[in-house]
Amino acid sequence: MVNSIKRSIITMNSTKQAFMVSAMKSGSGKTLITLGLINILKRAGKSVSIYKTGPDYIDTMYHEKIAGSPSTNLDPYFLEPEFKPDELKKLFFRNLKGDIAIIEGAMGLFDGIYGEGKRCSACSVSEELNVDVIMVVDMDELDNLSAYLQSFTHRVKAVIVNKVEKNTDINMIRSRLNEIGLFLIGYLYFDTNFHIESRHLGLYEPQKDIFNIVDKVSDELSRTLDFNMLEDFYVEVAHDTDITTEALNIKPRKYRLAFAYDEAFSFTYEENIKVLEEYGFEIVKFSPLHDKKLPDNVDVLWLSGGYPELYAKELSSNTAMLESIYNSDIPIISECGGFIYLHKSFENNEGESFKGVGLIDGKAFKTKKLVRFGYIEIEAGSDSILIKRNQRIRSHEFHYYDSTCNGDYAHAIKANKSKEWNCINAHDNIFAGFPHIYLRGYEFLLQNLISFLEREKDV
Incomplete structure (x- = not known):
């Protein structure tokens, strides 16, 4: 109900x-x-x-x-x-x-x-x-x-x-x-x-x-x-435009979503949490730094942005968590810092290399300047757990890191049309890349994710 x-x-x-x-x-x-x-x-x-x-x-x-x-x-x-x-x-x-x-x-x-x-x-x-x-x-x-x-x-x-x-x-x-x-x-x-x-x-x-x-x-x-x-x-408070907000259908909690949140992963929009909850996701926060495994009985993993490079040694030393994520068969969504963590290896701020989760077949490395910085519009080239072919979302990138495996699932164009590039790794149950995800106004992303979860349940 x-x-x-x-x-x-x-x-x-x-x-x-x-x-x-x-x-x-x-x-x-x-x-x-x-x-x-x-x-x-x-x-x-x-x-x-x-x-x-x-x-x-x-x-x-x-x-x-x-x-x-x-x-x-x-x-x-x-x-x-x-x-x-x-x-x-x-x-x-x-x-x-x-x-x-x-x-x-x-x-x-x-x-x-x-x-x-x-x-x-x-x-x-x-x-x-x-x-x-x-x-x-x-x-x-x-x-x-x-x-x-x-x-x-x-x-x-x-x-x-x-x-x-x-x-x-x-x-x-x-x-x-x-x-x-x-x-x-x-x-x-x-x-x-x-x-x-x-x-x-x-x-x-x-x-x-x-x-x-x-x-x-x-x-x-x-x-x-x-x-x-x-x-x-x-x-x-009153405007010419009708800004009365419609009744929101808050769906019963049906899916458990493990959400990375600690010193290394803390970048998220408060509005994203609200939208996830509106769509029936129970948010279960966990720490890739301190916990030894993913929370029990979760349906989705979300690795948010942050500063994994500042905690590279600690994250890499927590091999139990690395293995827990690597061996999970649930959908994984990772953005920016979370994407860096998913690599086979990633550097800290000093350029030292550390072992990552290993689901992205490449290395995340430090550069000397902001990489592909700014607002972008992304168009999907094929279907994934989050975006279907030809669907578009607006996003942004802000990072000093780059990857040997940025992915080519989607095509990004800067808001002022000055640059464009391919981005995001999306295959099987993974959606991972540098672009940050914003859900309010883009609720179709969760509709796509829920459809994927329902199909998996029926298999």
Whole structure:
């Protein structure tokens, strides 16, 4: 019997507090200030719904640690309006459960698909959702802000200035912003302790002292933040488009899915877990690092992305788990880090080679730069456990590793059509490759998987 869960109907003319935090570029401190704002609002007794634009896994981990609730990826490419009309809006409002919504924009405000203006940028998300933007700007970037914002239309209303020297005239900053039609909503004095360790185009996984750092940032930002002005940021919950969400049929738990989740494998979309559960999958988390075998009585294995290269020795030494996965006859889905782990061998960051599961007949090796980085569209060349011939999905790749066996099951084309290549190993019960998988809006992937499971059951 199918249990039907009714989602709430959107009330006309209602509003909720909401804003986006963005910057001119990566590395301007927007994640730290977003965390500070979440913490400040939590201290005030507010419940906060958090979002991140783009295909980001690590910032959402930080959000969840500070907010105590999951963060939702709002990816403007996977759910682009011309491709999936109104799906991004539905996703936003479906997860808008708190008193206030904070959306952290990826990279710079206008950074999207290279060569195509602000397409699929944080700015495009703010415009689709009708949410205004607070820019985080370093003090030494302030002179460039006006010219930057003239590049494209936008919804920027206010600024938080970061790394302000103690003797700076704040009224001077306020006047300079007023001259270009913006408001100073807060500022943060320069402090070498206000730092989150970062890597190229993103952060490392959350530091142990992140709570102490965010508490200190919150204390300082609370002294300068204009809370009255913050209340002027809101989103109209009603839109011209009908965004009432239909009743979802939540299927009874019929399949057990072993989901890799530990220090080495932690990259997944929260929305993927929700979609899997909606389609009747019981998620059984396990650790390829620490467990000795797959969970009992599972029907599917999902190896998510992560940093297996940082734990290469430990993963390789856990031979019982390697053998458990190698000898399993269940469908295996692996993406990026999970794909690396499935190889006969893979390198760590130092270039040392270690034994992998062995289901991919090749070696995963470290390169000196990002490989095939960016948004892509994938078309399947034949049927597999996940995608049928000629079906298409949107995806992205982000990795410094390459493989001697990338696969040729599918063909990938970059979103701006600048490059194309073959990818993914798909045969028998395996679907494995560097492209990351996103399920919301692509539920046919699970329909295909369930059909495969049903056929196997009937054999």
